[in-house]
Amino acid sequence: MRRLRPLVLLLVGAVFLSGCTLVPTANEATIVTRNKVPFGLLGQTIPGTNNGRVRFVTQPVYLVDATGHLAPSSRIVPSPPTLFSVLQELIIGPTSIEAFAGYSSELPNNLVIVGAVVRDKIGYVDIATPLSGLSRNRQVLAAGQLVLTARDVGATDGVQISVAGVIQDVLLPDGKKFALVTPDDFSSLLNP
Amino acid sequence: MRRRSLRLRLLVTFGLGAFILSAMFASVTYVGVRRVLVNEQQQTDLRQSYSNAALIRSTLYTSPPDLANLLNSIQRATASNVLVQTHRQWLSKSSGAATNDVTDSIIISVDKGNTTDQTLTVNHQIIFVVGVPIPAVETQVFEVFQLGGLERTLRTLLIRMGEGALLTTLIGLAGGLWVTRRAVRPLVEVSQAAALIARGELTTRLVVTKADEEVQQLTDSFNAMVTQLVERIERDARFASDVSHEMRSPLTTLATTASVLQQHRDELSPAAQESLDLLQADLSIFQSLVEDLLEMARSDAGATPLVMETVPAVELVRQSVRSGAQRNGIAEPPIEVADDVVEPWVRVDRRRFERVMTNLIDNAHRYAGGAVAVRVTIDEGQLAVNVDDAGAGIAREERDHVFERFFRGRASGDRGIARGTGLGLALVRDHVHAFSGDISISESPEGGARFQILLPLVEAVHS
Amino acid sequence: MPRILIVEDDDHIRTALRLMFEGQGFEVDDSATGEAGVALFHRMAADVAIVDIMLPGMTGFATCVALRSASDVPIVIVSARDDTADVVLGLESGADDYVTKPFVPEELLARVKAHLRRRPEKSTNAFSLGDLHVIPDEGVVRRGDGSELHLTSTEFRLLTDLASTNGKVLSREDLLERVWGYDYFGDSRLVDVHIRRLRTKIEPDPASPTFLVTVRGAGYKLVL
Numbered sequence: 077m078r079r080l081r082p083l084v085l086l087l088v089g090a091v092f093l094s095g096c097t098l099v100p101t102a103n104e105a106t107i108v109t110r111n112k113v114p115f116g117l118l119g120q121t122i123p124g125t126n127n128g129r130v131r132f133v134t135q136p137v138y139l140v141d142a143t144g145h146l147a148p149s150s151r152i153v154p155s156p157p158t159l160f161s162v163l164q165e166l167i168i169g170p171t172s173i174e175a176f177a178g179y180s181s182e183l184p185n186n187l188v189i190v191g192a193v194v195r196d197k198i199g200y201v202d203i204a205t206p207l208s209g210l211s212r213n214r215q216v217l218a219a220g221q222l223v224l225t226a227r228d229v230g231a232t233d234g235v236q237i238s239v240a241g242v243i244q245d246v247l248l249p250d251g252k253k254f255a256l257v258t259p260d261d262f263s264s265l266l267n268p
Numbered sequence: 269m270r271r272r273s274l275r276l277r278l279l280v281t282f283g284l285g286a287f288i289l290s291a292m293f294a295s296v297t298y299v300g301v302r303r304v305l306v307n308e309q310q311q312t313d314l315r316q317s318y319s320n321a322a323l324i325r326s327t328l329y330t331s332p333p334d335l336a337n338l339l340n341s342i343q344r345a346t347a348s349n350v351l352v353q354t355h356r357q358w359l360s361k362s363s364g365a366a367t368n369d370v371t372d373s374i375i376i377s378v379d380k381g382n383t384t385d386q387t388l389t390v391n392h393q394i395i396f397v398v399g400v401p402i403p404a405v406e407t408q409v410f411e412v413f414q415l416g417g418l419e420r421t422l423r424t425l426l427i428r429m430g431e432g433a434l435l436t437t438l439i440g441l442a443g444g445l446w447v448t449r450r451a452v453r454p455l456v457e458v459s460q461a462a463a464l465i466a467r468g469e470l471t472t473r474l475v476v477t478k479a480d481e482e483v484q485q486l487t488d489s490f491n492a493m494v495t496q497l498v499e500r501i502e503r504d505a506r507f508a509s510d511v512s513h514e515m516r517s518p519l520t521t522l523a524t525t526a527s528v529l530q531q532h533r534d535e536l537s538p539a540a541q542e543s544l545d546l547l548q549a550d551l552s553i554f555q556s557l558v559e560d561l562l563e564m565a566r567s568d569a570g571a572t573p574l575v576m577e578t579v580p581a582v583e584l585v586r587q588s589v590r591s592g593a594q595r596n597g598i599a600e601p602p603i604e605v606a607d608d609v610v611e612p613w614v615r616v617d618r619r620r621f622e623r624v625m626t627n628l629i630d631n632a633h634r635y636a637g638g639a640v641a642v643r644v645t646i647d648e649g650q651l652a653v654n655v656d657d658a659g660a661g662i663a664r665e666e667r668d669h670v671f672e673r674f675f676r677g678r679a680s681g682d683r684g685i686a687r688g689t690g691l692g693l694a695l696v697r698d699h700v701h702a703f704s705g706d707i708s709i710s711e712s713p714e715g716g717a718r719f720q721i722l723l724p725l726v727e728a729v730h731s
Numbered sequence: 732m733p734r735i736l737i738v739e740d741d742d743h744i745r746t747a748l749r750l751m752f753e754g755q756g757f758e759v760d761d762s763a764t765g766e767a768g769v770a771l772f773h774r775m776a777a778d779v780a781i782v783d784i785m786l787p788g789m790t791g792f793a794t795c796v797a798l799r800s801a802s803d804v805p806i807v808i809v810s811a812r813d814d815t816a817d818v819v820l821g822l823e824s825g826a827d828d829y830v831t832k833p834f835v836p837e838e839l840l841a842r843v844k845a846h847l848r849r850r851p852e853k854s855t856n857a858f859s860l861g862d863l864h865v866i867p868d869e870g871v872v873r874r875g876d877g878s879e880l881h882l883t884s885t886e887f888r889l890l891t892d893l894a895s896t897n898g899k900v901l902s903r904e905d906l907l908e909r910v911w912g913y914d915y916f917g918d919s920r921l922v923d924v925h926i927r928r929l930r931t932k933i934e935p936d937p938a939s940p941t942f943l944v945t946v947r948g949a950g951y952k953l954v955l
Contacts, residue, residue, distance in 0.1 A: 098422045099306060099394050099415050105374045105386040108314065113383050113400070115322040122329055122404045130328050130405035132354045152359055154332045164333045516811050517741050519833035524747030527836035531754035555833055729948070 131155035137166040138224040142178030145267035146220050148228075149174050159192040159199050159229045166225050182210065182218040190240075192226075198256070199231030206239045212247060219246045220262035227259040234258040274455075278448040279441070286440020287433070294429040302422055309418050310396065313348075314385065317398040317411040320350060328405040335360045349412040359407060366390075369412045374399045378408045387415070394419055454483045458490060470498045508565035512558045519558060522551055560691040563623075564673070567698050574617040574702055578729040581612040581651050582644060584621060589642050592626030601629060601639035601655075609644055612651050613728045620699040625655075627692040628719050632657040636716050646725075650705075653721040656712035667709040671697040733847055736777035737761040738768035738794055739809070740786050748781070751836055752843075765789030769797045777804060779843055782826070784810040784817060792824045799825025803883045805846035809834070822924035827885040828911065829921075845912050846884070858894055858955055860933055860942045867891045872933075885910060886929050889922075893943070893953035902950035926951055 116123040122130075133155040136148035151165040167187055170179040188204040201222065207215050223235045236256050237244045245253040248261045320342055327338050339350045339362040349365035351358060353375070358367060369390055377384040378399035385398045396413040457474060464472040473494060474487040526548045533541055582605055593600035625642075632639035636659020643654040662670060669675050674690035700707045705723040712718035735757045739745040742763070749759045760777055762768040765786045772780070780798055784791035795806055808821040808829045818829055827846060830839055857866045862875030870887060872880040882890065888910050893901060901909075903919040911921060926945075930937040942954055 098302075098419050098426070099387060100302075101387050101389050101394065105371070105377050105384045105399075107377060108383040108385060110383070112314075114318050115325075117318060117321050117325070117400055117402055117404075118381070118383070120403050122325060125329070128329055128404070130325075130332075130407075132359070132406050134355070152354055152357055154328065161332060513811065516832040517744060521741070521743035521747050523833055524744065524751050524836045527840075528747060528750040528754055531751065555835075558833065 133157055135162050135165070136225070136228050137162065138221045139166075139170055139174065139179040139181050140217055140221070141267060143267060144217075146217065146224060146262065146265045147179070147267050148224070149179060157229055159194050159201070159226055159231065160189065162225060162229050163189050163192050163201065163222070166221060181221065182214045183221055184210075194226070194230045197231060197233040199226040199229070199235040200238070201226070201235060202238045202241065204240070206244060207237070207246075208244070215247045216249050216262075217265065219257065220249075220265045223257055223259055223262055224266075232259070275448045275452050278451065279444045282444025282447065283437060283441040286444070287437040290433040290436035290440070293436075294433040298426055298429050301425060305418060305421065309415065310385070310387075313396050313411075313413045314398060316346065316348070316413075317400055317409070320411060321400040321402055321409045324350070324352060324407070324409050325402050325405050328407065339365075347414065351410045351412070352407050353410065354407040365412065369395055370397055370399070370410045374410070375408070378410070454479070454486060458486065461490070461494075465494055465497075470494070470501070505565045508561055512562035512565065515558050519551075519555055523555065526551055557691070560695060563695060564691055564698075567695070567702075574620070576615050576617055576703075578613055578615045578726055579618065580728075581614045581653075581723070581725075582609065584614065584616065584618065585625070585642065585644055585653055588622045588625035589629065591622055592629045595626055596630050596633065598629065598633045599638065601632075602641050604641050604643045606643070606645040609646050609651075611728065612646065613726050614651055614703075614723045615726045616703045616723070617699075620702065624696045624699050624721070625653075627696045628655040631692060631719075632659070632717075635659060640712065640714050640716070647722065649725065651723045651725055653723070654712070655719045656714060657716040657718075658712070658714035659716040661711060661715065662709050662717045670709065671707070732756055732758050733779065734758040734760065734775065734777040735843065736768060736772055736780040736798075738763075738765060738781065738786065738791075739783045740764065741783070744783075747836075751840065755840060765791065765794035765797070768794055769801075772798055772801065772804075776802060779847055780804055780806045781839075781843070782806060782808050784808055784821060792820055795821060795824035795826050799883070803881055805843075805884055807839075807843060807846065818918075818920055819924055822921065823928070825883070827883060827925075860953075860955070861935060863933055865890065865894070867894075880932060882929075882932060886925060886932070889925055890929060890933070890953070893951060894955065896952070898952055898955060900946045900949045900952040905950065922951075 110118060120129065122128040131154070132152045134150045135153045135157045137151050138146050138148050141147040149170070151162070153161050153165055166181070167183060167185070167189060169181040169183070169185055184205070190202040190204055192199065192201045194200075207218050210218060219237070222237070223231075226235045234256050235258075237246055243255050245255055246257045247253055248257060249264050254261075323338060323342075324335065327334050335352065339352065339360055342348070342350050343362035343364055349362045349369070351361040351365050351367060351370060353359060356375075356379075361367070371386065371388065374384050374386055374397055378401050381401050381403065383398075383400050385396065387394065387396050389395075394415040396415055398411045398413070400409045400411075401407075402409060454476075461472050461474050473491045476484060476487045479487065526544065529536070529544050530548065533544065536544065586603055589603055590600055629639050629642075632655055636657035638657065640656050640658050643652075643656060645652045645654070671693045673694040675693075697707055700721055700723075703723055705721055707719065707721050710718045710720060733756075735752050737745060737748050737752070737759060739748065739761070740763050745761050745763065749761050752759050758777075760771045760775055762771050765782075766789050768780075768782070769789075782791050782794050782798070786794065789797075791808060795808065798804060798806055805828070806826040808826040809832060810817055810821065810829055811832045821829055828842060830842065857864065857868070859865065863880060864873045864875075866873070870884075872882055872887075872890075874880055889906065892906065892909050903922045906922045907913040907919065910925075913921075926943060927937075930940050930943050934940045934942060944952055944954055946952055
């Protein structure tokens with residue numbers, strides 16, 4: 077009995093300690109078996125749709141960099157990218173990383189894009205509030221952001237901005253105003 | 269070797285046993301419950317992840333811009349954070365989400381198309397991260413669940429189980445205490461009874477009321493044993509007594525007829541005279557032997573009660589020595605009383621004390637040429653009566669044995685003197701002990717033996 | 732020649748005793764039973780008697796009583812046992828002394844002779860106890876009406892010894908030595924029983940003695 081005693085104590089200690097940690101953590105991730113995952117999440121298409129799927133592409137949006145020029149930054153948008161969805165990304169403004177890098181956006185954050193479509197390589201953007209409320213420089217930059225971003229979505233021949241259906245004149249860098257503005261008009265604002 | 273207490277060992281075993289059992293039980297229960305709770309939590313969280321993933325898929329399909337809002341509303345509703353990644357870049361996340369929560373190993377695994385989960389600790393927080401790949405929308409959804417609540421539950425459970433184990437151990441100890449006491453009590457009682465019996469209280473028996481079978485057996489056996497022993501002792505004493513008794517009548521005749529022969533001594537031839545003398549001498553020994561035997565037997569069986577009286581010691585010694593010497597026809601040894609002896613009183617049975625002195629003086633006469641003196645002193649608050657002789661003394665190794673019955677020391681073989689009965693000194697010791705005194709042997713100032721009787725002093729009794 | 736009555740049922744002991752006492756100049760009457768002994772005594776009054784306690788038929792005690800009622804002769808009882816009950820009973824029955832077997836024959840002889848010799852001290856004057864008149868010289872006690880109160884020699888000796896001290900207390904040991912000639916270790920039961928016997932004879936109320944008083948822790952004294 078004497079000799080068994082330390083052994084017994086050890087056993088008890090071990091049993092006791094093994095249960096002592098609370099929630100067990102793991103060093104390695106565990107894989108859940110495929111057939112336990114419901115809703116057909118792991119399928120290639122979305123169930124209940126006609127082979128519906130979503131793809132993402134990266135798409136540049138144009139922001140204002142630290143030097144005050146327009147510069148592109150990548151965003152991920154669902155494919156195929158629509159002017160509307162891309163412009164939504166533009167409106168969000170710089171991410172924290174971009175902001176850290178000095179990027180900013182002259183477009184007001186609360187700007188609402190009512191509608192945006194591309195027809196015959198021209199983008200028609202309808203916004204809720206006019207840009208004319210901004211200062212001249214900012215107006216120009218803001219418009220530039222819009223136009224260049226739209227160009228990369230297919231509006232290569234230009235953009236027409238309207239406010240509640242009323243076509244607006246957009247201020248260009250050289251001071252002129254036009255209803256339909258092209259990407260070339262703002263090329264001067266780009267970072268060389 | 270240190271003697272261990274049976275009670276202690278039993279108690280420790282009980283306590284330890286209770287502790288081990290309850291600890292094992294608590295551990296096993298805890299581990300089991302924990303597994304169940306953790307599993308359930310995981311399953312719930314997984315299901316939630318799947319639901320959210322389906323929602324996210326649907327949103328991405330129908331209105332991608334609403335993704336951020338969806339994630340935030342999920343977080344508000346369920347307090348878990350959701351992050352959505354595509355092309356290895358974070359597409360969107362709920363406002364409280366931290367990308368650090370999603371470890372690289374999870375991301376890699378999910379990238380390979382596996383639904384993955386992991387429980388890990390980040391910043392001292394335990395989280396459960398689930399990663400679900402949604403190939404249909406080319407994204408990976410990660411949901412981070414806080415397990416703080418589960419932790420709290422488990423901690424409470426652990427504490428409760430610990431308390432339970434402790435309580436059980438204490439109860440076990442208490443139970444052990446009760447059981448050991450009950451179990452050990454019979455042993456204690458037996459040992460107490462045995463001690464009493466060894467001391468001479470032969471009427472001691474074990475009394476048991478409604479005991480267990482084993483204890484009852486022990487009690488019965490013990491009592492039977494004691495009864496047997498007592499009977500044997502009494503039988504032996506009775507036998508010695510009966511034998512001595514029976515010898516009385518023939519002895520009386522022998523003594524008387526020898527006396528008659530002595531009266532007619534002149535009519536006998538010298539050879540006859542010598543024979544008669546021898547006859548009478550041995551008859552005398554025989555008589556003493558019978559008396560001693562009888563006295564011994566009675567003393568053994570406790571038959572003759574002591575008549576204790578408180579008497580002046582010096583007077584007692586004087587009278588005892590005188591009558592003892594007279595009885596055996598020997599010269600009375602001088603009595604020397606030390607100066608510091610002032611009116612000591614002792615409590616003795618007078619007759620037996622006289623027997624004691626008689627025997628000692630007789631002993632000195634037989635083996636050492638007579639007692640030189642009887643010296644009375646006070647020794648450490650006790651009365652000391654020393655019978656000193658100038659004989660050969662008694663060897664150290666024999667000093668304890670001379671008081672044994674029928675002991676024949678070296679001295680008895682040396683001289684051709686008449687032997688004693690062999691019981692004289694044994695009786696002396698018995699009687700002295702009966703007076704609560706003690707007797708010992710040492711050397712007398714004359715170089716012979718000193719028999720010293722020590723008696724406790726008592727208060728004088730004056731009428 | 733003094734005459735001795737021996738009542739002893741053991742043939743050998745009786746024969747040995749007879750031989751011994753005859754050798755010492757006694758006339759010996761011996762019998763094996765109490766009845767025969769009493770009858771013998773009536774025919775030839777002995778001067779001293781030895782009676783064994785253990786007798787068949789008429790017991791030793793009864794024998795003592797019978798002998799005592801007939802005379803004041805000294806009786807020595809012989810007992811195999813030292814039991815207080817036996818001894819006291821024997822003494823109460825009228826015996827003056829007792830010895831236990833096995834006795835030293837010379838000792839028995841000496842005691843018998845002592846009892847024979849026992850005559851009260853002539854030096855004591857006559858004295859009175861109530862209406863009893865004690866005359867040591869003559870060895871008699873007379874009642875007021877002139878009749879004689881019979882005391883055994885031992886009882887008489889005891890009474891006169893106590894009287895001779897003029898009211899001083901005598902311890903049991905003293906009395907044993909003076910009356911029976913015993914040493915320090917004699918049996919004080921002898922004294923107690925004899926005192927009791929004396930009281931029944933001389934005290935008006937033996938239960939509350941006025942003459943022979945006990946002095947606790949010391950002994951007895953005679954109040955004259």
